Amino acid sequence: MAYELQFGPVLKFWxxxxxxxxxxxxxxxxxxxLGVTIGLAAAIARTDGPRWLGALxxxxxxAFRNTPLLVQLFLVFFGxxxxxxxxxxxxxxxxxxxLNLGAYSTEIFRAGLxxxxxxxxxxxxxxxMSRLQVIRxxxxxxxxxxxxxxxxxxxTLTLLGTSIASAISAKELTSAASIVESFTFRSFETYLVVAVIYIGLTFTFRFLYYLVGLWLFRRRKPPKPDLLQEDLDPVGSGA
Structure with a gap:
């Protein structure tokens, strides 16, 4: 007998x-x-910090790039x-x-620096130019x-990786889907709906990143160096 899709029971839990x-x-x-902040700070510490800090x-x-995220999650929650x-x-x-994102973004930021x-x-x-202008x-x-x-x-991978939080019953989409599936017993329909939602979230985030990129990298006028006024005056002026 062919399987018959029934989204009605699932959508009742919308x-x-x-x-x-x-x-x-x-x-x-x-x-x-939090992860991007950790990654940027760690990248700066690794490139310009003292040797002992770079080693840490x-x-x-x-450690975080060579162990599974699920193991890291269990260590934090159970360990x-x-x-x-x-x-x-x-x-x-x-x-x-x-922390997992911080480890990966550290290497990404370090490559850029x-x-x-x-x-x-x-x-x-x-x-x-001032040091702040140089940095910026x-x-x-x-x-x-x-x-x-x-x-x-x-x-984007981090957004999708949040689904692993369902392993410790954290409140997120995959965890909610597990509860809905346990009530409806419509596994295929439940996770098909969830998959469509994840696709929508992913494309939404990618569009936001595109807009942020347009704003960050739009053409800007070069900053004026903080020169002393007398350095700008021609030789002999005011004499």
Whole structure:
């Protein structure tokens, strides 16, 4: 007998599925914000920090890049309470996924920072630009332009990776789908609906990254160096 699709029982739980999608959006946004911050700080520490700090960052990056995210999630949720650090399922998911993203984004940011020649930085300082201007216009923006495709790709994978939080019953879309499936016994229909939602979320995030890229990398007027006024006056003027 051919299988007959029945979406009616699944759609009766639409409010729960929608709430799961909202929870996934919130978890993804928080994870991306924390993970990118960790990655940028770690990349700077690894490229320009003291040697001992760079070594610690290297250990962190290699540890998280060479172990499964599920194992990291279990270590945070089940392991840390053994040393007195207990977290809720949602917080454990946030920490584990953010640390995982931080490790991957560290290498992405580091590649961008190393791609900027030091001669360009020295030239900016020699032209009278402030250190803040050098960091903003010569280091951060060009480096971000180089790594932006790789970084946004990693952020998209992070959005999809939040589904693994269902393993510890964190509140997100896949966890909500498991509950709906347990009530309806319509596994194919439930996860087909969820798959469509994930596709929609992914394309929405990619469009947002595209808009952010247009804003970040739009043509800007070059900054004026902070030169002293007397340096701008011709020789002998005012005499």
């Amino acid at each position: 409010p729960d599925i929608a709430q799961g999608a909202v929870n996934t959006l919130v978890l993804s946004a928080e994870t991306i914000a 960052v290297t250990v962190y990056v290699e 840390l309470p053994l040393i007195g650090l207990s977290f809720s399922a949602d917080m454990a998911a946030l920490l584990a996924i953010a 190393l791609a900027i020649p030091k001669t360009q930085i020295e030239a900016g300082l020699a032209l009278g 216009y010569i280091v951060v923006v060009p480096a971000l332009r180089i790594i932006y495709p790789a970084l946004t790709g990693q952020l």
